[in-house]
Amino acid sequence: MTRRRRIAAVVLLAALAWTSYTLRRAAIASFFTDGPGAAAPAWTRDAGPGDGAASRVRVVLLDGLSRAHAAALPELSRRCATGIDTVIDVGFPTVSMPVQHALWTGRTQQQSGVQYRIGRIDPPPADALPIRVPSSVAVGESHRDIVHSFGFARTEPALDRDEIEAAESEWREGEFAAQAEAAVASDAALAFVHVLRIDEAGHAFGGASPEYAAAAAEADAMLARWVAADPSPGRTRWFVLADHGHREGGGHGDAEPEIRLVRACIFGDVAGPLVEPTPVHLVDLHRALADALGLAPAPDAVGRTLAGAWASPELDATLPRVAAIDRGIAGLAALAAIALAVRWLGAYAIAAILWPCVAWLGVAVVHGAITLSNPVVYPPLGAAVLLASLPGFAVLGTAMHRAARRVGVARAAAGLLAPGVGAWLGVAWLAGVPQALVGGPPPLVPFVSGWASVLATIVAGGFAVAALVALVAPRREDGP
Numbered sequence: 291m292t293r294r295r296r297i298a299a300v301v302l303l304a305a306l307a308w309t310s311y312t313l314r315r316a317a318i319a320s321f322f323t324d325g326p327g328a329a330a331p332a333w334t335r336d337a338g339p340g341d342g343a344a345s346r347v348r349v350v351l352l353d354g355l356s357r358a359h360a361a362a363l364p365e366l367s368r369r370c371a372t373g374i375d376t377v378i379d380v381g382f383p384t385v386s387m388p389v390q391h392a393l394w395t396g397r398t399q400q401q402s403g404v405q406y407r408i409g410r411i412d413p414p415p416a417d418a419l420p421i422r423v424p425s426s427v428a429v430g431e432s433h434r435d436i437v438h439s440f441g442f443a444r445t446e447p448a449l450d451r452d453e454i455e456a457a458e459s460e461w462r463e464g465e466f467a468a469q470a471e472a473a474v475a476s477d478a479a480l481a482f483v484h485v486l487r488i489d490e491a492g493h494a495f496g497g498a499s500p501e502y503a504a505a506a507a508e509a510d511a512m513l514a515r516w517v518a519a520d521p522s523p524g525r526t527r528w529f530v531l532a533d534h535g536h537r538e539g540g541g542h543g544d545a546e547p548e549i550r551l552v553r554a555c556i557f558g559d560v561a562g563p564l565v566e567p568t569p570v571h572l573v574d575l576h577r578a579l580a581d582a583l584g585l586a587p588a589p590d591a592v593g594r595t596l597a598g599a600w601a602s603p604e605l606d607a608t609l610p611r612v613a614a615i616d617r618g619i620a621g622l623a624a625l626a627a628i629a630l631a632v633r634w635l636g637a638y639a640i641a642a643i644l645w646p647c648v649a650w651l652g653v654a655v656v657h658g659a660i661t662l663s664n665p666v667v668y669p670p671l672g673a674a675v676l677l678a679s680l681p682g683f684a685v686l687g688t689a690m691h692r693a694a695r696r697v698g699v700a701r702a703a704a705g706l707l708a709p710g711v712g713a714w715l716g717v718a719w720l721a722g723v724p725q726a727l728v729g730g731p732p733p734l735v736p737f738v739s740g741w742a743s744v745l746a747t748i749v750a751g752g753f754a755v756a757a758l759v760a761l762v763a764p765r766r767e768d769g770p
């Protein structure tokens with residue numbers, strides 16, 4: 291290879307590394323934009339009568355409380371044992387704002403297009419339940435954009451109270467619990483309390499940490515205080531639920547059952563005990579909430595009565611699915627890339643398949659399962675993924691150094707990178723990345739979206755490693 295051709299190869303590989311990195315950043319940015327609404331879940335609508343309205347409705351949302359931890363909380367369990375104790379599937383993504391949007395509007399994340407919203411929804415959805423209850427009140431422990439997104443008549447803390455978000459703020463230390471108690475004890479037809487300390491402990495210390503367990507225990511103690519403040523015990527209907535669980539190492543967002551399925555209890559004016567471990571969908575719980583408030587759900591809110599939902603659970607029915615044809619296209623992309631590697635490299639094709647697998651394994655071993663719940667999939671540079679992929683990059687660099695002598699630098703790089711690129715393109719296709727990059731809906735599909743992000747980082751790193759090796763690789767030795 292002439293010097294000029296070698297330099298051209300280095301420049302091209304570096305440009306491809308940059309392109310992969312840029313595409314990944316654009317795809318991740320598009321996670322957080324609201325998309326167009328999709329069809330309602332395809333299940334039979336249940337017109338059966340609900341439970342009838344209650345004189346007061348109290349909703350307590352324990353943000354980030356996993357089902358396993360909820361089962362161990364004494365006060366919650368004591369209350370659940372007097373009413374309905376069940377499980378809800380919060381849908382996908384398992385992100386607080388979109389999950390609450392589904393709770394209050396009765397539309398799934400895909401139906402509304404509010405899939406991975408972080409910022410406040412302004413104006414609030416016009417048919418959200420709180421906006422339709424004149425005396426509704428909400429009290430949020432922190433992240434006040436969430437309680438301010440659904441049109442409660444009164445919301446605490448005020449939107450301009452920036453100081454409440456600080457860890458040791460007066461609001462958090464005492465005002466919050468007292469204000470929540472006052473809201474519960476008030477005449478409001480609907481009072482909502484959003485507890486965030488469990489989620490915050492999950493992000494900071496992990497779902498398996500003592501801090502997370504302690505936050506859950508504190509929330510349980512506060513719940514005892516709030517239920518005791520009920521002005522008309524036995525006539526108020528209480529809904530206590532979580533919006534998602536947490537990974538052991540902290541994080542949520544994807545569709546893992548331990549994150550997506552949470553405990554929900556309804557007690558107060560309902561007959562019990564009724565323990566039903568069959569999950570209902572969050573939009574079914576919306577229906578129960580609307581019934582309790584004496585409101586009709588929106589026409590496109592297809593939640594069933596709880597009895598109807600338990601009778602035909604439609605498990606996982608709200609999760610986005612990949613069409614068979616798209617799976618076929620992705621599989622073909624990966625296979626074609628492997629075939630190219632074999633054609634260009636012969637036996638070295640094994641290294642071409644091996645290095646991305648070693649890199650992937652490194653990430654999974656160091657950081658845990660690769661899903662949208664794993665914080666490692668989001669950072670712009672992906673330094674943590676790159677570091678964990680080093681063993682894979684070592685395989686790539688070594689193989690390229692050797693293969694260059696046999697087939698030349700350009701062909702060695704192309705062959706060694708093809709399978710990783712093919713796998714990445716296939717997975718990105720499954721996640722809907724190409725459509726998202728030209729303005730389509732956010733590329734959010736359970737599991738594969740997280741894989742696409744990590745594969746993009748691995749591929750970008752692979753191009754960069756190949757560019758470096760291309761600088762120093764030996765010249766091709768022509769056969770004797």
Ligand SMILES: [Zn+2]
Nearest residue numbers: 354489493542
């Ligand atoms: Zn969270």
